[in-house]
Amino acid sequence: MKMRAHCYLALILTTSIAASAAHANEPMADSRVKLTHNIVAYNGTPSFTIEVPAGSVLVKRSDPKVMVAALQTPDNVIIEASVAKVGPELVLANAGLRYFEVMRRVVGRDHRLVLHQPVRLPGNIDGYRTDIAWSLVLPNKPPLPLHSTIVSTIQNGVWVFVAVHPKKASHRYIRVAQSIRLSP
Numbered sequence: 001m002k003m004r005a006h007c008y009l010a011l012i013l014t015t016s017i018a019a020s021a022a023h024a025n026e027p028m029a030d031s032r033v034k035l036t037h038n039i040v041a042y043n044g045t046p047s048f049t050i051e052v053p054a055g056s057v058l059v060k061r062s063d064p065k066v067m068v069a070a071l072q073t074p075d076n077v078i079i080e081a082s083v084a085k086v087g088p089e090l091v092l093a094n095a096g097l098r099y100f101e102v103m104r105r106v107v108g109r110d111h112r113l114v115l116h117q118p119v120r121l122p123g124n125i126d127g128y129r130t131d132i133a134w135s136l137v138l139p140n141k142p143p144l145p146l147h148s149t150i151v152s153t154i155q156n157g158v159w160v161f162v163a164v165h166p167k168k169a170s171h172r173y174i175r176v177a178q179s180i181r182l183s184p
Contacts, residue, residue: 028058028059028060028061028070029058029061029068029069029070030042030044030064030068030069032044032068033058033068033069033081035052035056035057035058035069035071037054038051038052038053038054038056039051039052040052040069040071040081042068042069042081042083044068044083045156045158046083046155046156046158046160046182046183047182047183048081048160048180048181048182048183049179049180049181049183050079050081050162050176050177050179050180050181051175051176051179052071052073052079052176053073053074053075053172053176054074055073055074056071056072056073056074056079057071057072058070058071059071059072059078061080066082066083066084067080067081067082068081068082068083069081077164077165077166077167077173078164078165079162079163079164079165079173079176079177080162080163080164080165081160081161081162082159082160082161082162082163083158083159083160083161084158084159085157085158085159086154086157086158086159087157088157090154090159091154092126092127092128092152092153092154093118093128095128095130095152095154095159095161096116096128096129096130096150096152096161097113097116097130099130099132099150099152099161099163100113100130100132103132103134103148107136108134108135108136108137108146109134109135109137109143110133110134110135110143111132111133111134112132112133112134113130113131113132114131114132114133114147114169115129115130115131116128116129116130116131117129119151119178121151121153121178121180121181121182122179122180122181123181123182123184125153125155125180125182126153127151127152127153127178127180128151128152128153129149129150129151129174129177129178130149130150130151130152131147131148131149131150131169132147132148132149132150133145133146133147134146134148144167145167145168146165146166146167147165147166147167147168147169147170148163148164148165149163149164149169149173149174149177150162150163150177151177151178151180153180153182155182160180160182162176162177162179162180163177164176164177
């Protein structure tokens, strides 16, 4: 069954940045995910890999329905890899904008679209990069400014996207998000 893009994004964004007790009994990652050294491999449809910083560990996913893996780096940055079936109405150029719109409604405040542009992914695959500056607001804590980068690609009606959430723009984490390599 296909879910509308804004529905599953709302689920994802409700937040993997803050631990979710609602999925306490879920496994850390989808059973088709394997973390070996600094490579996360997803053996679903479509299969893909991403490169993450050495020492990254799997953490609880906020929405196991679409998020196949969530990781935390040694410097406490959250990385999320997700897949979702989409209809033809969601074109690649709009995927990151959809993420941005849902994020504005469900998590944080002071959202600002910083960058939205096409990128070329490994294997000469079309992708789109969307950068969002925003603040995460948690109870009894000061707002935490973040600079999220979301890189998307769509293959055969499946949206593959990787989101990274460092405190400021970082080439290191942009490279992580842009490391999506689809398997042939």
